[in-house]
Amino acid sequence: MFCSRFTTLLAHTFVLCGAAFAQTGASVDPFYADRKVQMVIPSSPGGGYDLYGRIFARHMGKHIPGNPAFVPANMPGASGVVAAQYIFSAAPQDGSVLGHFYATAIIDPVVNAQSRAKFDPNKFTFIGSATAESSICYVSAKSRVKRFEDAMTHEVILGSTGARGKSSDYPNAYNSLLGTKFKVVTGYPGINEIGLAIERGEIDGTCGSSWSVMTTGRPHWLADGVMRIIAQENNEAHPDVAKLGTPLTRSFAKSDESSQVLEFMYAQAAFGRPFAMGPNVPPARVDVMRKAFLAVMDDPELRGEAERMKLEFSNPMDGPALQAAVARLTATPKRVIDATNRAIGVN
DSSP states (O other), X not given: OOOHHHHHHHHHHHHHHHHHHHOOSTTSOGGGTTOEEEEEESSOTTSHHHHHHHHHHHHGGGGSTTXXXXXXXXXXXXXXXXXXXXXXXXXXXXXXXXXXXXXXHHHHHHHOTTOOOOSOGGGSEEEEESOOOOEEEEEETTSSOOSGGGGGTSOEEEEOSSXXXXXXXXXXXXXXXXXOOEEEEOOOSSHHHHHHHHHHTSSOEEEEEEHHHHHHHOTHHHHTTOEEEEEEESSSOOHHHHTTTOOBGGGGOOSHHHHHHHHHHHHGGGGXXXXXXXXXXXXXXXHHHHHHHHHHHTXXXXXXXXXXXXXXXXXXXXXXXXXXXXXHHHTOOHHHHHHHHHHHTOO
């Protein structure tokens, strides 16, 4: 479940930081002693980001000198931009606030010319990403859409958390690039509410949803045939989804430009569950939080709980690696970004 290269990195980290954490007195910043750290979660309770945010909140404090308590705070809105904006400009910059982010929200100011975000993605202080992410597009088994190709001839109503973000941008891009007829209904607080709307028959399905959300939150959807997965939304196939015979959306691309746009949109999946702090947090406290992130990823208690919840932890990133990945993505050529904006309907 946890990749070997990350475990090797952890082993070196423990050698370096174990002695430092064991020290007491002036050499250890007393800031976190008996403190409460706010864990900002960009979605409503019950969704995948909420599950990941809360499991980290339950276990990170014991890996920080002073054992602070992490307090989850759900802050949904604008497909994660509200939470990201809070972390960047409104939250205290003293190390007492850690944010769990939508990957799409991080790069929103780069991709979206009309973004509400007023932040530079590269100025966040990244702590790490728990896993690479695999996204899927699925519909109710009651829908007349049986395959992704059917959405090219029939209107399909999809639920979305906001005008931007994967659940809107992905289907809008498919309409433009692949000829689908998705109709996106926005305004749902999170994937939990979207799922309930699908079950009630208000909408047909959703795109841009995490595979892990279905396997952890609603495994009966697949087991009982309640939902039908019609596409994988990634640059590379997830082995478990591929076993279901589900095609990659990129296989339907009709031009090199269409393929490049989808490749760019999916690149953020490499850091599917990112954590970050504000741009002006003292470096010493950033170092403490990054070490705690490394330690908690190999915490037997977290690992056991994650196994029971079927949370996926594949190809995680430490803070510096995530910082570099975001920098590479935001340096994407303007022609590709412009094509992406046209595809998702942003001028």
